[in-house]
Amino acid sequence: MIYKDIISTENLLNSWSEFVRGKKNKKDDVDIVSLVKEGNPEATDHKCPYCSVVHEFKASRARKCPDCSKKMIVRQGLFITEDQAKKLEKKI
Numbered sequence: 001m002i003y004k005d006i007i008s009t010e011n012l013l014n015s016w017s018e019f020v021r022g023k024k025n026k027k028d029d030v031d032i033v034s035l036v037k038e039g040n041p042e043a044t045d046h047k048c049p050y051c052s053v054v055h056e057f058k059a060s061r062a063r064k065c066p067d068c069s070k071k072m073i074v075r076q077g078l079f080i081t082e083d084q085a086k087k088l089e090k091k092i
């Protein structure tokens, strides 16, 4: 009875799924950032990946570059080109 009170099945399941989720998220973040850097070593959160103009706004979502009008894609907070994004999807 004492054993059953301390470790219930519900608690075991909760801690296991938290463990799996936490571990997975951490690993994915690290891997994707290094893949982004592999596809575009110059990628930053301010620079256009096409014309290399440094913008005042930060990479938060995909948008057109005001200078060259090409679509900048955002991955892991970094601006990359559409081609680089497509190659990245294949690696993931």
Ligand SMILES: [Zn+2]
Binding pocket: 048, 049, 050, 051, 052, 053, 065, 066, 067, 068, 069, 070
């Ligand atoms: Zn540009």
